Amino acid sequence: SQQGEEDPQALSIQEGENATMNCSYKTSINNLQWYRQNSGRGLVHLILIRSNEREKHSGRLRVTLDTSKKSSSLLITASRAADTASYFCATAPGGTYKYIFGTGTRLKVLA
């Protein structure tokens, strides 16, 4: 079964708007990672947040982690057409390195 699930499944916004995606997972974790996948390509790592961190920033990306709710969110600010892609969260059940990916959010940014 999936360790993580993202919502929404799909999101369509205008360029310049912010995009927020959420991820929920099932077990305790050491860290949570977010990845982007462009059509026909492999996944690209965006950001990693450790279980003892609550928020992390990288450029236009902001990730939060709430371990009590077993959830994370990814915020992309000032979105661009080039941000159009699928976004996945990945977690490994505590004590393992068996990274399992969620179902993904398909983001479409309209120019």
Add this chain to the structure above:
Amino acid sequence: DAGVIQSPRHEVTEMGQEVTLRCKPISGHNSLFWYRQTMMRGLELLIYFNNNVPIDDSGMPEDRFSAKMPNASFSTLKIQPSEPRDSAVYFCASSPRQGDSPLHFGNGTRLTVT
């Protein structure tokens, strides 16, 4: 840094044939993962290695699937015999070490079994 290299990029084969997918991880990376991606099931972890040793193969769907890592710079995923339901994109990823480090993905092999 050439990244993770997978070959072939595309593979079309007939049901019953043997298929071998290849992966060259990033030099110096100690962990290697094989994933399968389909529309219906999303990204599934098939197997992962650490220091060339298989750590968890519980995601390998059937005995028709096997994976090897004979050395730190090469891994194969073999399907014998192949079936139409094996059609998917197969990704290899490597990581510098177990723990808090990102996975680096190849561009995948798109397998079509007719």
